[in-house]
Amino acid sequence: MHDYSAIREEVAKLCAQYPGAYWQAKDKAREYPSEFVAALGEAGYLAALIPENYGGAGLPLSAAAAILEEIQRQGCNGGAVHAQMYVMGTVLRHGSEEQKARYLPKVATGELRLQAFGVTEPTSGTDTLSLKTVARRDGDDYVVNGQKIWTSRAEHSDLMILLARTTPREEAASRTEGLSVFLVDMKEALAAGSLTIRPIDTMMNHATTEVFFDNMRVPAANLVGEEGKGFRYILSGMNAERLLIGSECIGDAKWFIDKASAYAKERTLFGRPIGQNQGVQFPIARAYAQMRAAELLVHDGIAKYEAGENVGAEANMAKMLAAEASWAAGEACIQTHGGFGFAAEYDIERKFRETRLYQVAPISTNMILSYVAEHVLGMPRSY
Numbered sequence: 001m002h003d004y005s006a007i008r009e010e011v012a013k014l015c016a017q018y019p020g021a022y023w024q025a026k027d028k029a030r031e032y033p034s035e036f037v038a039a040l041g042e043a044g045y046l047a048a049l050i051p052e053n054y055g056g057a058g059l060p061l062s063a064a065a066a067i068l069e070e071i072q073r074q075g076c077n078g079g080a081v082h083a084q085m086y087v088m089g090t091v092l093r094h095g096s097e098e099q100k101a102r103y104l105p106k107v108a109t110g111e112l113r114l115q116a117f118g119v120t121e122p123t124s125g126t127d128t129l130s131l132k133t134v135a136r137r138d139g140d141d142y143v144v145n146g147q148k149i150w151t152s153r154a155e156h157s158d159l160m161i162l163l164a165r166t167t168p169r170e171e172a173a174s175r176t177e178g179l180s181v182f183l184v185d186m187k188e189a190l191a192a193g194s195l196t197i198r199p200i201d202t203m204m205n206h207a208t209t210e211v212f213f214d215n216m217r218v219p220a221a222n223l224v225g226e227e228g229k230g231f232r233y234i235l236s237g238m239n240a241e242r243l244l245i246g247s248e249c250i251g252d253a254k255w256f257i258d259k260a261s262a263y264a265k266e267r268t269l270f271g272r273p274i275g276q277n278q279g280v281q282f283p284i285a286r287a288y289a290q291m292r293a294a295e296l297l298v299h300d301g302i303a304k305y306e307a308g309e310n311v312g313a314e315a316n317m318a319k320m321l322a323a324e325a326s327w328a329a330g331e332a333c334i335q336t337h338g339g340f341g342f343a344a345e346y347d348i349e350r351k352f353r354e355t356r357l358y359q360v361a362p363i364s365t366n367m368i369l370s371y372v373a374e375h376v377l378g379m380p381r382s383y
């Protein structure tokens with residue numbers, strides 16, 4: 001796979017302007033890293049996957065993966081920006097020509113932020129087909145009522161991709177039909193008072209929220225693709241998302257491993273570096289091996305994705321293994337640093353909290369194992 005060393009170098013240079021102290025201050029204040037997001041946007045990285053005819057860079061998934069991996073590897077937090085890169089994929093793949101021409105060029109320049117993704121709901125969680133938010137057709141509009149939870153970056157987004165039920169479950173043609181995707185103009189809905197956003201205080205600085213729809217009108221022109229086929233459209237973006245999140249986890253793992261091995265070499269106790277003790281070396285070496293194995297699967301998934309293959313199995317497994325590898329590396333890094341691993345100024349505890357998310361979101365490990373059990377190994381369906 002192309003390693004995009006020139007892009008990585010440039011990303012690393014940009015990230016150097018946002019050192020640990022910047023992230024610690026944002027983390028403490030639970031503030032969105034607007035300056036970092038703006039800088040990445042201005043440099044064009046967030047438009048990597050948007051085709052050139054819509055003003056983007058038209059790069060393949062492997063380039064976007066390299067950008068996100070590098071952001072994490074440099075100690076920054078891609079969680080603030082990654083969705084601006086890939087949420088637009090739903091519009092790109094399933095939107096009308098008019099929707100693409102209207103929105104994508106502005107998403108490419110950053111004039112419009114399309115980085116809110118409203119799928120998860122409090123009562124349905126992982127069981128997406130049970131979601132309760134309803135969109136009812138009324139003349140030229142749909143009227144939306146319901147609630148989403150964990151809608152990240154909603155306060156920092158102009159547009160939201162929303163999944164809502166348009167046909168009652170019992171009347172839908174099949175189990176997976178009856179849900180539709182909408183492109184919601186959040187600023188308009190906020191001004192109309194039909195959308196409310198409430199931040200959720202979480203263990204890391206992730207700008208996540210719950211959102212409430214109260215007779216929110218969405219023009220029928222903002223329905224993406226066909227009514228009732230939304231679940232399939234959402235699924236179609238998940239493999240790319242998983243591979244990108246996997247790449248971020250690889251970046252995190254490399255950051256932890258670099259920090260841990262450097263510290264093990266320099267911290268001297270009992271007259272020798274702590275890294276001379278195999279008890280200190282081995283967890284770091286093991287985390288490195290885990291990271292490399294996961295990285296190979298991430299790369300395999302990306303290569304197959306770019307070749308047009310169905311990578312459901314690779315994308316799921318790669319994301320799971322990469323998230324476990326970053327966690328193992330974080331664990332080794334904290335342990336190597338002893339008490340200093342817990343001091344905010346070392347930045348390790350922040351990254352440790354941030355990387356934990358990826359074993360739960362955007363899909364939790366059990367769901368991945370269940371996918372592998374059923375779709376790869378042919379075992380009976382469990383739900």
Ligand SMILES: Cc1cc2nc3c(=O)[nH]c(=O)nc-3n(C[C@H](O)[C@H](O)[C@H](O)COP(=O)(O)OP(=O)(O)OC[C@H]3O[C@@H](n4cnc5c(N)ncnc54)[C@H](O)[C@@H]3O)c2cc1C
Nearest residue numbers: 117118119120125126150151152360361362363364366383
């Ligand atoms: C910080 C953060 C940001 C997020 N951002 C977004 C976002 O922007 N947009 C969005 O739509 N969602 C977002 N999410 C939601 C995320 O995708 C979900 O939290 C995740 O998919 C798990 O769903 P849940 O929290 O409802 O857990 P639940 O579905 O309630 O599951 C709870 C636990 O039970 C397990 N479980 C459930 N059913 C089974 C089963 N049949 N077999 C075995 N185990 C099972 C799950 O694996 C999980 O461990 C975010 C979440 C967080 C925490």
